Amino acid sequence: MKYQVRRLVGSWGFLLGGLTSLSACSDMGFPEAWELGTLRVLALQADRPEVNPLVDGSFTITPVVSDLSGEGRALEYEIQFCYDPAVAYGADPDCDNHPDALLGSSAVTRTGVLGGLSDPTYTGAVTEGAVGDFTFTVPATLLSFLDSEENAVELNNGVPFSVVFTVTDPLTGESVTAFRRINATTRSILNSNPTLLGVQDSDGNTITTVAAGGDEVDLEAVLPDDVAESYTAKFRDGSSETLTEAIFISWFSSSGELSGGRSEVNTFVTFTPPDADTVTSGDTPAPFLFVLVRDDRGGSQFVSIPTAP
Amino acid sequence: MFQNQTSSLKFGWIKWGMVFGILLGAFASLPVSFSQEPSSSNGPSSSNGTGTFELRGRVRERGTKKILEGVNVFILPSKLKATTDAEGRFVVPSVPVGKFTVVVNLAGYQKLEQEDEQLAGESEKRELFLEKTSYLVYETTVFGRKDKRDESSKSLSQDQFLNVPGAQGDPIKAVQNLPGVNRPPQGTAGVIIQGSAPQDTAYQIDGHEVPIIFHFGGLSSVVLPEALDRVDYLSAGYGPENGRANGGLVGVWTSKPRTDRFRGFGYVDTFNAGFKMEGALPGPGEGGFVIGARQSYVGAVLKSVLKDQDAFSFTVAPTFSDLVGIFQWKLSEKDEFKISNVISSDSLEFLFSTPQDSDPTVRGDFSNHTDFFRIIPQWTHRFSSELTSRFSLGLGRDFIDFTIGSNSFDLDNTQLTTRGEIDWKVNPSWATQFGFDHLYTRSDVSFNLPNVVSEGGVSNPFASGETRQASVKDVGLRQIGLYWRNEVRPGGAESAFTLLPGVRTEWVTATQEFIALPRFAMKYQVDDSLFVRLGSGLYSQAPEPQQVDDNYGNPDLRSPRSAHLALSAEKDFREGSSRGFVLSGGLFHRWFSDLVEQSTDEVERDGVTVPEYYSNTGDGRSYGAEVLGRVELAPFTGWLSYTLSRSVRSSDGGSEQLFQYDQTHLLTAIAAVDLPRNWRISTRVRYTTGNPYTPITGSVFDADNDVYFPVRGTLYSERLNPFFQLDFRIDKKWVYDTWILWLYLDVQNATNRKNVEQLQYAYDYSESATVSGLPVVPSFGLKAEF
The missing domain is CATH 2.60.40.3880 (Immunoglobulin-like)
Incomplete structure (x- = not known):
């Protein structure tokens, strides 16, 4: 590996520019x-x-x-x-x-x-x-x-x-x-899909349905402690290292408001259900949640939280 | 395995050690700097008791205390006269006691007419201060002339770059006003020369390469501007003394310390504060020093602006600091020694509160530190008026680390550059220079980063790249350049023709190449006011380090090459006066070959099929015309630069497409007017064609990483809107006898135009919106100098 730094750092300004623009994109009205x-x-x-x-x-x-x-x-x-x-x-x-x-x-x-x-x-x-x-x-x-x-x-x-x-x-x-x-x-040990046990609120209550007009609720994915598998990676310089999977949770909703589309293990997203009136009038779909868990090696699992009957 | 060692910790010891050393040197110099009192020959004057007295005094410039030599001092009504010596002192014997008037009239200064009175008895020494006509002189006369050897270069003196509107007193930002310099996207750091890539420009301090020339995002150059003598900008057809840059070179040269008196300044403005001290050094020889430093607080401003952002929050606000120390001694009539020290430090840290919708791997802590220092000793020995040798070293270290979540990069680089030259005026019609230019780096580097693919200026998601990881120590890289430059007047010393044949050779260990690079230039002096110059040559630039890496690059890469051809002319219409027009312009054409591109092919290396990663399959051209007109009609001065250019690239023999930084039209107009009472108003207007960009026509979902890949349309087939910006600046100086107070207001983008700098896309590229550059940015500054 040979490093001369002049040009290597020259383009980092672009990264900073990109990060600055990141702050701007939250107000751009994108879906x-x-x-x-x-x-x-x-x-x-x-x-x-x-x-x-x-x-x-x-x-x-x-x-x-x-x-x-x-x-x-x-x-x-x-x-x-x-x-x-x-x-x-x-x-x-x-x-x-x-x-x-x-x-x-x-x-x-x-x-x-x-x-x-x-x-x-x-x-x-x-x-x-x-x-x-x-x-x-x-x-x-x-x-x-x-x-x-x-x-x-x-x-x-x-x-x-x-x-x-x-x-x-x-x-x-x-x-x-x-x-x-x-x-x-x-x-010898192949990657397997992560296990997703369900969704719970911040009080530990299992969430099985969601309904319009309800209160704002903090949600997290319920995952086993050993959800992140370890594996050995080899590198071209001849070294190897035991790595642990990174686990991401993606959240989707038909209506209402989520504080974010992603979370990590043991972190929450906040779900604000839509007004019941807007659902009744047909302006807003009935709320349901869809939760996906991924490891960073291609494994995935999902669960759907339907609308309360 | 991977250790993300914080470089700032390592850097701290060196930094503060150097700070201590420089301050020690400075304090050692202070007694001498302050001890410039008159010698005993200028002792107290006294009346002679016969109705007259001996009037003694000193004449200096008001505010700066600059000694004024050769100034006539008249005493009225007795019509006596004296002339100041090298120390600015004067003696008028036999001045009648009583009332008298001292009159001093010097070009460039306001007439001094001072009533005085001397009664019988011992007289006091008079201190006379002449006030300059203007303390805000905006000079363009030295443009491109000072210490100029390479006619392809343009230089801006300190007076110029400190006062150019819109440049905020920064030398590199001032260079960006010159013709042929493309406008870089806002927030990026670099100088883009005549349609080349930003990384094709080399940056030097006192002739020695440095890793960066700008602090973060192009906020400010890395050396205190007031510690610089000039900035040079070398474009197409530059000479053999420099190399390793297919685009050109931007070099700043530290100033020679002035030793006539102790002087300095301190300033504070919206973004940073700093100081400079300058004076004589103790000990034998005519030694002098300059020390200066700056500390930014731009981060605090940014932090307050972005405090409501949910996406990320600053943990350490972006900040930079730099320190410069210059020490120079005249060792003998034939030897001069100078040592320049530059320290620069940038740091930024923030926290992404949640994984980003566009890329889940962008999460957690982000940090970036870039620190470096250089110690540059320079020795010049004049064997005779015909033979001079110059030798200099550039010793330094670079510490760069960069972290996003679990991804990181850490570099500790030790760099030694050496330059040497023999300058021999063989006879009146032939001067020749032999020199060498050596670069050695030894690096420890660790990284754990994904391979980020970018095509057409659009990057694939971070999450989708192959993770690369390595940690290596003590890896050396050498580049050895030898050059021979000649300046020949075929018809004798008075010949109008000057031929400049030269050659440079490069040995590049990274690519195991020996490269011969002939250069040839020719100048024809039509008359005293007009010359024409032709410059040409072959150039090379080593691939970027990661591109030739044995594991994650292609060790079989060659150095990208370029050929330059430039024709220029300059006509000075002033005909020896200080007022009038100077017009210069030219044509340039560059051909680029063996450019390095990312490759998706596989090749067989040492019997194993491996990814090629990079290949020398890129080619390109850039060509255009540029013109610079300067006008000096005091109190009005200004310049107008315009460039018409086109820059294209092609891949693997394919059709040409616009280059990412192609800008068809570049127009910069600068004007300044000096007003009475040391006011000055100046303005800058810039217009450039919008940069090309690649449209995104759709996306493909990467289900493994929960990100979307952009589907690119024809590369660089569309353009951003043109860029227009109006800046203005108001300066006011209050001049006191021994110091000057300077207040300025520099307003960038005074019309608050929303210039489009880039496009921002929704998470799935289904929608886009424009991102504008900075709004109107006023900057107030207060500076006190003595």
């Missing part, structure tokens, strides 16, 4: 990340976020979609599976231009009609049109030819595959795309 309404993908949960293709490379994706304002309209999907096009290094996150000999002459592409979104939330896990459309297998040949010494970093940290999922309204052409990685590794 909040926690607001549900338009068509969006909230998660692409994999039953196995990491696989060892030398043992079993199969995994199944569960897309989590919200289309509250679509109110049950017909949606189509396209799901692709390909060798990661090096998104971390700047490649576009798609499979279109990245044919992969390991998977055949081109990426695996499947299409169908989406199911599973239902009244009243139109938010949650969706189902494939044809059984098995969301199940893929990382070929064992991916790792078998790698040298155990020269490719120790890749074998341990993993080689990513990409799953690209696109939902389209065939009538309007409205479309959203999401992608995720499936990590192929020879680690």
Whole structure:
């Protein structure tokens, strides 16, 4: 590593400029990340976020979609599976231009009609049109030819595959795309999805429903103490380190107000339900919450807090 | 494994050690500085008892106490006269006792006519103070002339950069008014020269490279402006004495201490406060010193402005401080020794209260410290009037650390630069210079950062980059430059043609390259008032350190190159007077090659397939015309600079696209008028074409990291709105016999125009809004100098 600092620090002013602008963006009237309404993908949960293709490379994706304002309209999907096009290094996150000999002459592409979104939330896990459309297998040949010494970093940290999922309204052409990685590794202990036990308020009361017109409430995700898994990462300088996952919680709401769209373990967000009158009049959707927990290795879990009956 | 050691702690010992050393040197000098009383030859004068007396006195400039030599002092009505000596003293023998009038009339000063009376008895020494016509003289006459060897350079003297409106007395901000200097986005620190990249500009203090030239966000340059003699700006076609910069060079030169008297000032303004002291040093030789320091409190201002922000809160307000100490001795008639010390410190810390919607990894503590110091001894030896040698060292350390949540970067860099030159006037028609320019760095660095991909000026989310982590110590980097410059008048010393052939070679250990870089310039002096110059050459610049890293870079990279061609001319219409116009202008063209770009390819290195990370696949050009007109019609002065330019880049042989900092039109107009009673009003108007930007046409959700990737449209296919800004400044000086009080008001963006500096996007890029630059910013300052 060779460091000459003149140019290295020259661009840091841009960072400061960006941080300053961060303070400005809160007043710009942008939609909040926690607001549900338009068509969006909230998660692409994999039953196995990491696989060892030398043992079993199969995994199944569960897309989590919200289309509250679509109110049950017909949606189509396209799901692709390909060798990661090096998104971390700047490649576009798609499979279109990245044919992969390991998977055949081109990426695996499947299409169908989406199911599973239902009244009243139109938010949650969706189902494939044809059984098995969301199940893929990382070929064992991916790792078998790698040298155990020269490719120790890749074998341990993993080689990513990409799953690209696109939902389209065939009538309007409205479309959203999401992608995720499936990590192929020879680690003995593979990553698993975090456990989400539920949601509770600041008094420790479990929250199972939310209602319009209620009081402001502080909410946190209930997680087991060992929700953050430890794992060993290897680096290109030959070093390795035992790391612990970072856990993020994402909060979504159909109406009302959340103090923020994200929280960390043991931290709260404040939910202010909408006025009952506005819900009754139909100006505001009935409130419900959707909570997602992610680790920083691709694992995820979610829970829906429905409107009180 | 990773230790985020706070550099400020390490820096503190060095910093305060140097502060102590400099103050010690300064205090040692004070007795001599204050002991400039007249010698015994100028003892008390006395009347001679015959109806006359011997009138003794001293003439100095009012306010500054500058000694005035060669000034005629008239005594009326007796019509006696004396002339001041080198100490400003005068003696008039046989002045009749009684009432008399002292009259002093000196060009540039108000006429002194002082009634006086001397009765019989011992007379007192008279102290006469002449008041300058104006203490706010705004000089452009020295523009680009002082100590100038390279005709491609432009220089601003201290008088100029301290008084340019809108520059807040800062030399580097003043440079940004010159033609060919692109306007950097607000809040960024750097000088963008003729369509090159900000990182293509090198920054020097006394010829030695420093890591930064601006404090945080371009607030202020890192050296007290009043401790500088001048700032040089080298653009296309610069000479072989300098290198390692494809764009150009901005160098500040510390001032030579003035030893005629002890002087100094202290000031306080809206953003910072500081002081300077200057005088003679004790001991043999004609030694002098300058010490000065500044401390900002801009952070406190910012903290109060941003106190209502929910997104983040300052834990340590952004602040900077700097210290400069200059010591110079004339060791002999042939030897001069000078040592400059510069210390700079910036720090900023704040806390993100919650993970950000746009990127969950942006959370928790943010901190950034940038500290450095340089000790620069310089020795000049004149063997004869034809042969001079110059040698200097730049010894220093840089401490930079940077933390966002769990991501961090920590650098401890020791740097030694050496420069040496033999300047030989072989004969009246040939002068030649041989020199070397060596850079050595030894670094300890630790980092744990994601690879942030940026294309078209749009960055992918922090969370989506591959995390890179390393900790290494004692890694050395060397760059050795040798140069040979010649100045030849083919037809003899009186020839109108001057040819300037030269060559520079660089050995770069990071890329294992030996690079030969020929330079050639030619000047034709059409007549005393007009010259034409052609400058050209090849230039190189080592890749950035992380780009050639064995693990996270491409060790096979080459140094990016550029070729420059510049044609310029200057016509002085003043015809020897101090009033009139000076017009200069020129054309420039630069070709860039082997530019380093991020790569998504894989390559085989040592038999292993690895990510390439970076490649030399970028090319580009920048070209344009620039003109600078200066007018001096006292009391009115001003300048007008305009640049028409285009800067394009291409990737991997593809089609050309606009460069991120392309600005078609750059217009700066500056005007100042000196008013009676030491008032001055000055103004600056700037207009520039808006920077290109890349439109975002959509987004893709990264479900692993809960962030959105921007989908880019055609790179740099749209532009921000043009930038326009009006600044003005009012100065007023109250001049007393032995000190001056200076009050100024500097107003930036006086029209409160909302100039668009960037676009801000919603979390999913579905909406965008413009972010404007600073609103109207008034700055009051109060300065007392003696």
